[in-house]
Amino acid sequence: MIELNHIKYCWPGSSSPVIDIEHFAVEQGEKVFLKGPSGTGKSTLLGLIAGVNLPNSGEVNVLGHTISKIKGRQRDHFRADHMGYIFQMFNLLPYLSVTKNVCLPCHFSKLRRAKALAESTTLKAEACRLLHELQLGDELIHRPVAELSIGQQQRVAAARALIGKPELIIADEPSSALDTDAREAFIKLLFKECKRENSTLLFVSHDNTLSPLFDHQVELSNINHAYKGA
Numbered sequence: 512m513i514e515l516n517h518i519k520y521c522w523p524g525s526s527s528p529v530i531d532i533e534h535f536a537v538e539q540g541e542k543v544f545l546k547g548p549s550g551t552g553k554s555t556l557l558g559l560i561a562g563v564n565l566p567n568s569g570e571v572n573v574l575g576h577t578i579s580k581i582k583g584r585q586r587d588h589f590r591a592d593h594m595g596y597i598f599q600m601f602n603l604l605p606y607l608s609v610t611k612n613v614c615l616p617c618h619f620s621k622l623r624r625a626k627a628l629a630e631s632t633t634l635k636a637e638a639c640r641l642l643h644e645l646q647l648g649d650e651l652i653h654r655p656v657a658e659l660s661i662g663q664q665q666r667v668a669a670a671r672a673l674i675g676k677p678e679l680i681i682a683d684e685p686s687s688a689l690d691t692d693a694r695e696a697f698i699k700l701l702f703k704e705c706k707r708e709n710s711t712l713l714f715v716s717h718d719n720t721l722s723p724l725f726d727h728q729v730e731l732s733n734i735n736h737a738y739k740g741a
């Protein structure tokens with residue numbers, strides 16, 4: 512599903528790499544917990560896998576495609592078709608309703624639209640199904656997301672990543688603003704949806720209590736030779 516070989520990445524304007532990884536691979540269907548101290552490069556690595564950041568050297572392969580070699584717009588399409596991304600800062604559109612935010616990926620990807628419509632009669636119904644599973648009630652789902660609490664917005668971001676069953680779910684600290692009950696429901700839904708579709712889950716978190724739930728744990732500071740410690 513994911514294979515990185517001899518990857519080096521420097522942020523623009525910097526001459527020293529923040530990522531220097533010889534090899535990193537994730538099998539299809541695996542649930543991987545990625546951890547490491549702040550600044551190890553976890554978010555940067557997720558950006559490389561998603562093709563948002565391009566490596567200075569080496570190859571990033573996702574689903575058999577060298578994503579680092581796909582040209583700009585095609586790379587955006589590839590990401591929209593195959594990846595659901597839950598950002599640390601959610602990146603929701605504040606003035607759109609909850610359901611419109613959740614349906615957004617289906618407007619960028621025909622593939623995800625078709626998969627969502629195979630599950631429910633309309634995109635909105637599929638958005639509502641996911642939101643209900645994440646314990647967001649009907650009274651909230653037609654409101655602009657700006658009126659929701661941070662924890663509620665995080666669940667909207669999760670539903671948006673899951674709609675249309677992308678093969679790869681990338682989650683960057685997605686549960687940090689949730690209370691214990693909501694966190695459990697959130698992780699259960701992520702796992703359930705991933706299992707159903709044999710989707711791969713790459714999950715970054717500082718919350719070590721969650722790590723035993725995953726198939727594998729990766730300590731990034733062990734594989735990222737660019738990280739010299741705090």
Ligand SMILES: Nc1ncnc2c1ncn2[C@@H]1O[C@H](COP(=O)(O)OP(=O)(O)OP(=O)(O)O)[C@@H](O)[C@H]1O
Pocket residue numbers: 522523529547548549550551552553554555556
């Ligand atoms: N947009 C950017 N431009 C320049 N440098 C950046 C940028 N984003 C991150 N960095 C730098 O890259 C390094 C790794 O940052 P990154 O956010 O990937 O770490 P992280 O492990 O995800 O940290 P945290 O756990 O605090 O979220 C840091 O030194 C950071 O300052």
